[in-house]
Amino acid sequence: MAGNNPEHAAATKKTSRSKTTGRARLSQKAIVNVAADLFARNGFGATSLDDIADQLGATKGALYYHIKNKEDILRHIYLMVLTASEEPLAEIARSQAAADEKLSRAIAHHVSVAASRSPAMMVFYREHPHLSGPFAREIVERKKTYERYFEQIIEEGQVAGVFSRAIDAKIAAFGLLGMCNWLSQWYQSSGPYTHQQIAAMFAQMVEGGLNAPAGVEATR
Amino acid sequence: MAGNNPEHAAATKKTSRSKTTGRARLSQKAIVNVAADLFARNGFGATSLDDIADQLGATKGALYYHIKNKEDILRHIYLMVLTASEEPLAEIARSQAAADEKLSRAIAHHVSVAASRSPAMMVFYREHPHLSGPFAREIVERKKTYERYFEQIIEEGQVAGVFSRAIDAKIAAFGLLGMCNWLSQWYQSSGPYTHQQIAAMFAQMVEGGLNAPAGVEATR
DNA sequence: ACACAATTTGAACAACTGGTAGAAAGATAC
DNA sequence: GTATCTTTCTACCAGTTGTTCAAATTGTGT
Numbered sequence A, B: 001m002a003g004n005n006p007e008h009a010a011a012t013k014k015t016s017r018s019k020t021t022g023r024a025r026l027s028q029k030a031i032v033n034v035a036a037d038l039f040a041r042n043g044f045g046a047t048s049l050d051d052i053a054d055q056l057g058a059t060k061g062a063l064y065y066h067i068k069n070k071e072d073i074l075r076h077i078y079l080m081v082l083t084a085s086e087e088p089l090a091e092i093a094r095s096q097a098a099a100d101e102k103l104s105r106a107i108a109h110h111v112s113v114a115a116s117r118s119p120a121m122m123v124f125y126r127e128h129p130h131l132s133g134p135f136a137r138e139i140v141e142r143k144k145t146y147e148r149y150f151e152q153i154i155e156e157g158q159v160a161g162v163f164s165r166a167i168d169a170k171i172a173a174f175g176l177l178g179m180c181n182w183l184s185q186w187y188q189s190s191g192p193y194t195h196q197q198i199a200a201m202f203a204q205m206v207e208g209g210l211n212a213p214a215g216v217e218a219t220r
Numbered sequence C: 001a002c003a004c005a006a007t008t009t010g011a012a013c014a015a016c017t018g019g020t021a022g023a024a025a026g027a028t029a030c
Numbered sequence D: 001g002t003a004t005c006t007t008t009c010t011a012c013c014a015g016t017t018g019t020t021c022a023a024a025t026t027g028t029g030t
Helices: A028-042 A049-056 A060-066 A070-094 A099-116 A118-124 A133-160 A169-181 A195-208 B028-042 B049-055 B060-066 B070-094 B099-116 B118-124 B133-160 B169-181 B195-208
Strands: none
Touching: A028 A049, A028 A060, A028 A070, A028 A118, A049 A060, A070 A099, A070 A118, A070 A133, A099 A118, A099 A133, A099 A169, A099 A195, A133 A169, A169 A195, A169 B169, A169 B195, A195 B169, A195 B195, B028 B049, B028 B060, B028 B070, B028 B118, B049 B060, B070 B099, B070 B118, B070 B133, B099 B118, B099 B133, B099 B169, B099 B195, B133 B169, B169 B195
């Protein structure tokens, strides 16, 4: 950022190197984790390599021994999210459980990833325009595949008569995914509910709905 | 961005001024709209004033006749979203309808804003770290107030016995809002459903749930 | 002690950033 | 045509950006 603006405060920058002692202990993983945090907080474009290096108590130049360039860091964040997400969901989809059971498990899985990898998740759904080349296309494809699993589980339930046909499966899947992905905007592990509890509520909400069971009246 | 990177392509920059003829016809509104688009696509930090000016077929200097500075543009985007959102929702909450009816209407309203102001909406939920000073705090407060309306409608329904008490109202509200806000990530007005239809599906999904009505079996 | 590889530094770089000043152009009314 | 006001352009500033690289430092095995 720049110029001679007196009230710059804005994006929490310039926190002065906080790592306490001596030399930095750099590693690709450490860089990617710190970067995910900063990218989530300030955005990819507004985060400089100096910011990342500072946060690690190192210098900009040192980063280049571990990573190819800035975009390379982003790529690693995307891979991190995908490797944590893909296989478990594929296995749930492959399993023999009933559709509603599958959906509950898929929600629990997705919520758990969103909760535990919250900054990386935020970056994942935000910064794809900063990926280029074939990798960008690959990510789009894998994301679509991932989302299609949810759609398929719902369709499966509709065919089996477990789920109503009144709602388009694709729209339902997008709605559900939005519900879960939004977690990274507000979830804090210090909050009143664990991510398992939240997942259970989401599942109940999407499957059973908010409406009170028929025939039951208010108690006052 | 910078250096001497041969494969820069990334974030769709450098589109060379596209506006065809003669002088630009600038206005605050035009600037804000174009900026919302670019901020949504590439992020606030990665969008330069030159980018905005180019897209308008004007030069950076001209922008400063209409706006105070870059952050000022962001502020206008936030105000745009809030003025379109707040009052209609407040009126729905104030109305005498039953809670489930209120909720449906609130969803329809929110979805409609998310669909029609999609880029601004994306910016709204993404770039708050780039707001500074008292305005930043004001926005946080107004956003919270807005979200609390949803929570209150759900609580109201729980008290009236229309909604089940099994799900925490705050979690339900966050889930619902995530569902709607996520629209800006995938909705295209050219798609198979209007935003009204999507809102109706979302309402049915959240209130009635996906589960098929009891006693009804699959038709095959 | 020595050699050799793995890391980190710190400076240099060219391009780009947000922001400013003043000249120039366009429009409008007389 | 002149005078006035609005709008846009050009040129520039000082600071920041991502990236490279030779030199210095550290770590490890012998």
